[in-house]
Amino acid sequence: MFDAPAPTTADRMLAAQQHAADQFGLRAAGRRVWGYRGRTLSSAAGPHWLRLVCAEAGTEGDKLWSGPFTSRTLPASVPRPDLFRIRDWTTGAYAYRAELYALAPDPMVSPRPVLDEDPGLPETWWKEMAAALDALADVPPPPDREAVREEYLRRVIPEFTGHQVEGIVWSTAHGDLHYGNVTRGPHILDWEGWGRAPYGYDAATLYLYALLVPEAAARIRTELAAVLDRLEARTGLLTVCAQILQARDRVDFYAELAGPVREHLAQL
Known part of the structure; x- marks a missing residue:
């Protein structure tokens, strides 16, 4: 990784x-x-x-x-x-x-957190992933575990995206749901950072980390529309955008994503 x-x-x-x-x-x-x-x-x-x-x-x-x-x-x-x-x-x-x-019986979707090519995941994979995200979001957010702190997102979203934080709907999230942490099973790996996050945070990560491959990003936007199209998901999307832009100078794959993320923000 x-x-x-x-x-x-x-x-x-x-x-x-x-x-x-x-x-x-x-x-x-x-x-x-x-x-x-x-x-x-x-x-x-x-x-x-x-x-x-x-x-x-x-x-x-x-x-x-x-x-x-x-x-x-x-x-x-x-x-x-x-x-x-x-x-x-x-x-x-x-x-x-x-x-x-x-040992997970299937390989990771990508050797890197971001997609460099369309992984060609079947429709069944997306249905199972969407069901997993729904099941996770239904878990009451744990009071002692924060995947994203409210103070943090209220600070970085305006600073790095130019957008303002409105209402926040909290849910339970994996907190690091990138393509090196999911397999073609799918199995979700590496649960060290799970906890409370703004609704849609995990789905936003999968979407934004695919922006280097526009056809894959479009597919993900469609497959996870039930989450990403909800007004409650806006803060989750903005949080992931802000995290990418904040870390672009110290993490190579964030630097690669910075341009597409800015284009996404202009359309948001």
């Missing part, structure tokens, strides 16, 4: 991954999937998927740390790999958590 981190970070995470695999009696193999700045490292481990997350010792236990475990309370109608086991430990200045999942 992201490039490998600095060698010292990579070596430390690889050693921790080996320790986790030994604890579970497995061997990590195959392609390594790095998180942002090496904060996470994942790969296949036998018939399972092994995900390792780290934090500075004493700072573990926040929303991102607990997200995958707490997501087990979400409805079974939201398709995601089962989380079987968790192991925590601390070594020196870092705390680690190893999570052992069922």
Whole structure:
């Protein structure tokens, strides 16, 4: 997903991954999937998927740390790999958590968060994804988990989009529903950031992250129209636009999306 981190970070995470695999009696193999700045490292481990997350010792236990475990309370109608086991430990200045999942039987839709080509997803995929988003939105927003903070969106939407925040309808969202976090199953991966977000936030992410491929974006706009056409989804769309434009100078794929997002805002 992201490039490998600095060698010292990579070596430390690889050693921790080996320790986790030994604890579970497995061997990590195959392609390594790095998180942002090496904060996470994942790969296949036998018939399972092994995900390792780290934090500075004493700072573990926040929303991102607990997200995958707490997501087990979400409805079974939201398709995601089962989380079987968790192991925590601390070594020196870092705390680690190893999570052992069922291995998703199907590949990711894209190796990057954004689409570079039309993935050719069938109509059944979109129906299942729409049903999953509806089931997730029906979950009462948890009071202790925020995927997007209200103070944040009220600040960045006017600053980066020129639009004003009107009413906000809150719902429960995955919070990072890009094309590297969904499979062709579909299964939805990486639940560390789930929680309360403005209605339509996940659907807006899928739509806006497809803008580099206009034909794919048009298809998504049609398939998720039941969400995106609702007035309540406007704040969710503006939030994702603002996040892309805010981070365009430090994240390559956001820089690529900036132009199409500005065109979208001009038509909104």
